[in-house]
Amino acid sequence: MDATEIGLWGVPLAILGGAIRVSTPFIFVSLGEAITERSGRINLGLEGTLVFGAMTAYAVAVMTNSPWLGLLAAAAAGLCFGLFHGWICKFPKVNDIAIGIALMLFGSGLAFFFGKPFIKPKAPNLPAIPFGAWSDIPQVQAALDVNVLFLIGAALSLVLWWAFRNTRAGLIVRVVGDSSDAARAMGLNPNTVRLLATGVGGALAGIGGAYLSLYYPGSWTERISSGQGLMAVALVIFARWNPLGCFAAALLFGGAGALGPALQSVGVTQGYYLFYAAPYILTLIIMIATSSPTRSLAGAPGELSITK
Amino acid sequence: MHEGSRKAVGVETIGMTMRFGAFTALGDVSIKVPTGSFHALLGENGAGKSTLVKCMMGFYHPTSGDILVDGREVAIASPRDASALGLGMVYQHFTLVPSLTGAENLVISREKVPGIIDWRKERGELAVFMERMPFKLPLDVKVAELAAGEKQKLEIVKQLYLGRSFLVLDEPTSVLTPGEAQEVLGLVRGMTKAGDLTVLMISHKFHEVTAFADDVSVLRKGKLTGTGRVADLDHKAMAAMMIGDQPIAALDSRAAPKPDAEIVLKVKSLKAPDRTGLKSIRIEDLGVHSGEIVGIAGISGNGQKEFLEVLAGQRPRDAGEVLVRGSTYAATRAEARALNVRLIPEEPLKNACAPKMTVAENISFRTFDIDSNGKPVSWISASAIRAFSARLVEQFKVKTASLASPIASLSGGNVQRAVLARELTGEVDLLIVSNPCFGLDFSAVAEIRARIMKARNAGAAVLLMSEDLDELLELSDRIFVMSDGALVYETSIAQASVQTIGEHMAGHH
Numbered sequence A: 001m002d003a004t005e006i007g008l009w010g011v012p013l014a015i016l017g018g019a020i021r022v023s024t025p026f027i028f029v030s031l032g033e034a035i036t037e038r039s040g041r042i043n044l045g046l047e048g049t050l051v052f053g054a055m056t057a058y059a060v061a062v063m064t065n066s067p068w069l070g071l072l073a074a075a076a077a078g079l080c081f082g083l084f085h086g087w088i089c090k091f092p093k094v095n096d097i098a099i100g101i102a103l104m105l106f107g108s109g110l111a112f113f114f115g116k117p118f119i120k121p122k123a124p125n126l127p128a129i130p131f132g133a134w135s136d137i138p139q140v141q142a143a144l145d146v147n148v149l150f151l152i153g154a155a156l157s158l159v160l161w162w163a164f165r166n167t168r169a170g171l172i173v174r175v176v177g178d179s180s181d182a183a184r185a186m187g188l189n190p191n192t193v194r195l196l197a198t199g200v201g202g203a204l205a206g207i208g209g210a211y212l213s214l215y216y217p218g219s220w221t222e223r224i225s226s227g228q229g230l231m232a233v234a235l236v237i238f239a240r241w242n243p244l245g246c247f248a249a250a251l252l253f254g255g256a257g258a259l260g261p262a263l264q265s266v267g268v269t270q271g272y273y274l275f276y277a278a279p280y281i282l283t284l285i286i287m288i289a290t291s292s293p294t295r296s297l298a299g300a301p302g303e304l305s306i307t308k
Numbered sequence B: 001m002h003e004g005s006r007k008a009v010g011v012e013t014i015g016m017t018m019r020f021g022a023f024t025a026l027g028d029v030s031i032k033v034p035t036g037s038f039h040a041l042l043g044e045n046g047a048g049k050s051t052l053v054k055c056m057m058g059f060y061h062p063t064s065g066d067i068l069v070d071g072r073e074v075a076i077a078s079p080r081d082a083s084a085l086g087l088g089m090v091y092q093h094f095t096l097v098p099s100l101t102g103a104e105n106l107v108i109s110r111e112k113v114p115g116i117i118d119w120r121k122e123r124g125e126l127a128v129f130m131e132r133m134p135f136k137l138p139l140d141v142k143v144a145e146l147a148a149g150e151k152q153k154l155e156i157v158k159q160l161y162l163g164r165s166f167l168v169l170d171e172p173t174s175v176l177t178p179g180e181a182q183e184v185l186g187l188v189r190g191m192t193k194a195g196d197l198t199v200l201m202i203s204h205k206f207h208e209v210t211a212f213a214d215d216v217s218v219l220r221k222g223k224l225t226g227t228g229r230v231a232d233l234d235h236k237a238m239a240a241m242m243i244g245d246q247p248i249a250a251l252d253s254r255a256a257p258k259p260d261a262e263i264v265l266k267v268k269s270l271k272a273p274d275r276t277g278l279k280s281i282r283i284e285d286l287g288v289h290s291g292e293i294v295g296i297a298g299i300s301g302n303g304q305k306e307f308l309e310v311l312a313g314q315r316p317r318d319a320g321e322v323l324v325r326g327s328t329y330a331a332t333r334a335e336a337r338a339l340n341v342r343l344i345p346e347e348p349l350k351n352a353c354a355p356k357m358t359v360a361e362n363i364s365f366r367t368f369d370i371d372s373n374g375k376p377v378s379w380i381s382a383s384a385i386r387a388f389s390a391r392l393v394e395q396f397k398v399k400t401a402s403l404a405s406p407i408a409s410l411s412g413g414n415v416q417r418a419v420l421a422r423e424l425t426g427e428v429d430l431l432i433v434s435n436p437c438f439g440l441d442f443s444a445v446a447e448i449r450a451r452i453m454k455a456r457n458a459g460a461a462v463l464l465m466s467e468d469l470d471e472l473l474e475l476s477d478r479i480f481v482m483s484d485g486a487l488v489y490e491t492s493i494a495q496a497s498v499q500t501i502g503e504h505m506a507g508h509h
Helices: A003-038 A046-064 A068-089 A096-118 A138-143 A148-166 A170-176 A180-185 A192-215 A226-239 A243-265 A270-277 A276-292 B049-056 B077-085 B102-109 B119-132 B148-161 B177-195 B206-212 B235-243 B304-312 B333-337 B359-363 B382-395 B413-422 B443-458 B469-475 B498-505
Strands: A129-130 A143-147 B011-022 B023-033 B038-045 B063-068 B072-074 B087-090 B164-170 B199-205 B215-220 B223-229 B263-273 B280-289 B293-297 B321-325 B341-344 B431-434 B460-467 B478-483 B486-492
Touching: A003 A046, A003 A068, A003 A138, A003 A143, A003 A148, A003 A170, A003 A192, A003 A226, A003 A243, A046 A068, A046 A096, A046 A192, A046 A226, A068 A096, A068 A192, A129 A148, A129 B478, A138 A143, A143 A148, A148 A170, A148 A192, A148 A243, A170 A180, A170 A192, A170 B102, A180 A192, A180 B304, A192 A226, A226 A243, A226 A276, A226 B102, A243 A270, A276 B359, B011 B049, B023 B038, B023 B049, B023 B215, B038 B049, B038 B177, B038 B206, B038 B235, B049 B164, B049 B199, B072 B102, B077 B087, B102 B119, B148 B164, B148 B223, B177 B206, B199 B206, B206 B235, B215 B235, B223 B235, B235 B443, B263 B304, B263 B431, B263 B460, B280 B304, B280 B460, B280 B486, B293 B321, B293 B443, B293 B469, B304 B431, B304 B460, B333 B341, B359 B382, B359 B413, B382 B413, B413 B443, B431 B443, B431 B486, B443 B460, B443 B469, B460 B469, B469 B498, B478 B498, B486 B498
Parallel strands: B023 B223, B038 B199, B038 B215, B087 B164, B164 B199, B293 B460, B293 B478, B341 B431, B431 B460
Antiparallel strands: A129 A143, B011 B023, B011 B063, B063 B072, B215 B223, B263 B280, B263 B321, B478 B486
């Protein structure tokens, strides 16, 4: 059987499959960034964290032959990057955006430096669950081969959505993100809360990186991320800092990213390269459509340096 | 945990002294606030009121002096100690978190919050607690969506929820409309009468002190200059204690309006989106004559701010015309200069100044790039800027350490004086003013109002938007009421009644 047998149905199916496959790193990075931004800080360095996480996960998986140890190592590396960002930003007159850009370059550079020996070897992959086993059609099977990390990400977005309303930690993060003064009046130290929030955000971005190198595309190369970490930051704004919104937006971006390959697979030979740019064009369109010069951004944390 | 039923406590300070280096902010101040009383603390900016209450709240450690709570001497080393004794403070600026709901704000400010919040249980307890409160508040709405009066009530409720029974209110009505102020203070007064609460209110509004307080203490330059029962003191006596013998600017008498005065500002069928983008403001027809002050009253959030922003060129308009002396006005710098339009927006530090630039530079914004003949210059002369601003600083009594200080380092009253100096110097045909006296003290208010009246008498057309109805009644020749984005009522000052204006402000008409 080949793609032509199910005809044009292959396109939505491939988009669905692509959405599930491509969206997972977006989900983790954007959930991490949502936590960080809800606490009133922006970490643009998540792109670097993502790449470094991908390298760490791959290297550790190659050496220990366990993808799960790789995943843990990536989370730990991401945590370190996040804590480093949070620690620098607590000093007065430090701009979190500038530090983020510096860490983005630093993380990528460091990953390339340590990652050179791991370009060739093959690491074990993270497991996937074949939800499509009931079908005989290989396209359906391929599309519904869902990685466990996607499921964890989906659950995590629900948990975070709940936790921002119903737990002390969630409320504290929101208080700190919205008003440093109010937080201090309650005896909270905004810097500590932001340090932890940035750390957790970094760890989640590291996990997103592990998914890249250990499942899809599933190998370590220097071009592994192509700006996904940065797009996830934009996605948080588009999702209005809502974890469920982050999940939906990540799916949307994943689907858009799968458009090009899907069209190619059903035999569209001209102009499909344009569709490879779909996620980027979508970012632009969404940002333009949802912004307004006369309205302020609804739901933005008050202490965020871009909205101040 | 959080019992609002704790009985009121009385607080007394004995010989409070606070020195910062060689400067004595507070010298030997003893005041007594008995249990269940409503005590007012009067004083100009910088008189030491906030130093005194910060000592009571544990933010400052006094150089010497003692604090007694319910007659027992206590040591208050930190705000935490103060709250353990039941002492709480409601700040002038809101300390609620805007994006959280009222209920979330209350629960998270508690000392002990469980890791996972059982909202059903909390809501039940809050409902029981709110039943004992004289305030009715929606607790499930985000604080950002509450009106200023509701926020102020929630601040007070929060203190009571936390079990405080002695409250310092720092100018609690400065952000409220007259109606809201009456309501909030009336309810607080009721609670002190019932013995649930003791209140120390910082204020500069005499009529509030007279209407609500039992006793008053007055500070000037860090010294207690008077204290006594409010019933025994009139406004004149309080003013004398507060400002001493320095002269208060008197309002110019109102020059009779000319019957054939030219219409300077004309607004026709103006339509613009408001800040939510969901509603719009509509000004059908508004004319302001030369030599008159037209006041616009209204509860904040009814479109006054947007209207001012349109006039100031900060907000695009959908339709309609703004004419100044018959020519269209789009608020460009060239037009403002040619037509002599001047603007004093609210919150001048934010809207009319570059906060980190110097006082001299800020004062020269209108004139720095033209020479004495009005021709553009190619080189800016720093000495001309200095000479010009030195003259204005002198003339408008702006208190500043130096002309080279950043304007953000000045007090609110002096920032407003600097802005007035800039806007009122030279020919003024149209003056647009919004809440000019917000948060300023007695002598600054008197002086600023006198300046505006002087500009009117000199022939300027003045459009004055204010949330302070007293101010409008004092200055205006005609008053409009703005409600829900439109001008709904017009009256001349002779026929104006607070009652009718208030009804239109509230939307009952």
